[in-house]
Amino acid sequence: MYIFRDYYNNQVKLSFDNHPFSDQPKHVWVICRYKDRWLLTKHKERGLEFPGGKVEEGETAKQAALREVKEETGGSVDNLHYVGQYFVSGKSENVIKNVYYAKIDKLVQQKSYFETEGPVLLESIPENIKYNQQFSFIMKDEVLKHCMDHIKNVY
Numbered sequence: 001m002y003i004f005r006d007y008y009n010n011q012v013k014l015s016f017d018n019h020p021f022s023d024q025p026k027h028v029w030v031i032c033r034y035k036d037r038w039l040l041t042k043h044k045e046r047g048l049e050f051p052g053g054k055v056e057e058g059e060t061a062k063q064a065a066l067r068e069v070k071e072e073t074g075g076s077v078d079n080l081h082y083v084g085q086y087f088v089s090g091k092s093e094n095v096i097k098n099v100y101y102a103k104i105d106k107l108v109q110q111k112s113y114f115e116t117e118g119p120v121l122l123e124s125i126p127e128n129i130k131y132n133q134q135f136s137f138i139m140k141d142e143v144l145k146h147c148m149d150h151i152k153n154v155y
């Protein structure tokens with residue numbers, strides 16, 4: 001288990017065990033790979049981030065992951081792998097989020113990308129994005145680094 005503070009100084013607990021905080025998390029985040037590039041989305045307010053969002057009523061977390069990737073990037077997921085789960089102790093609420101790793105096999109242009117401006121492909125994730133205004137706060141804590149390390153070791 002890793003424990004650290006996020007960009008807003010909230011405490012975050014991250015684990016690569018099987019659903020350590022909740023079997024039914026309400027949020028998902030999907031680290032996407034398409035043709036040797038990382039596939040992100042550009043959120044209209046937060047900036048560049050891997051796609052994700054809230055699990056809707058009647059949906060499983062995995063279904064939410066597939067839907068969010070499609071909505072925010074136009075990508076269809078070939079393979080979805082559970083990576084880990086994190087718990088953010090927020091000021092007014094707690095957030096439990098599943099992290100997945102997805103291999104994308106097709107990127108199809110969408111009419112709308114919901115709250116985002118759509119897909120952004122990057123060869124690499126720059127160092128020091130903590131100080132890079134283009135990137136979203138959810139990319140700015142240790143969740144990203146630990147998950148990328150985990151993915152590198154497993155896939």
Ligand code: GTP
Nearest residue numbers: 006007008010012088090093094095097137138141
């Ligand atoms: P909407 O209902 O979509 O407008 O969402 P919201 O802004 O209320 O946010 P959400 O329920 O997604 O998250 C509530 C709070 O949890 C956010 O303001 C953040 O402080 C925190 N949070 C959500 N997701 C993450 C995340 O991936 N990483 C970190 N560190 N904090 C997060």
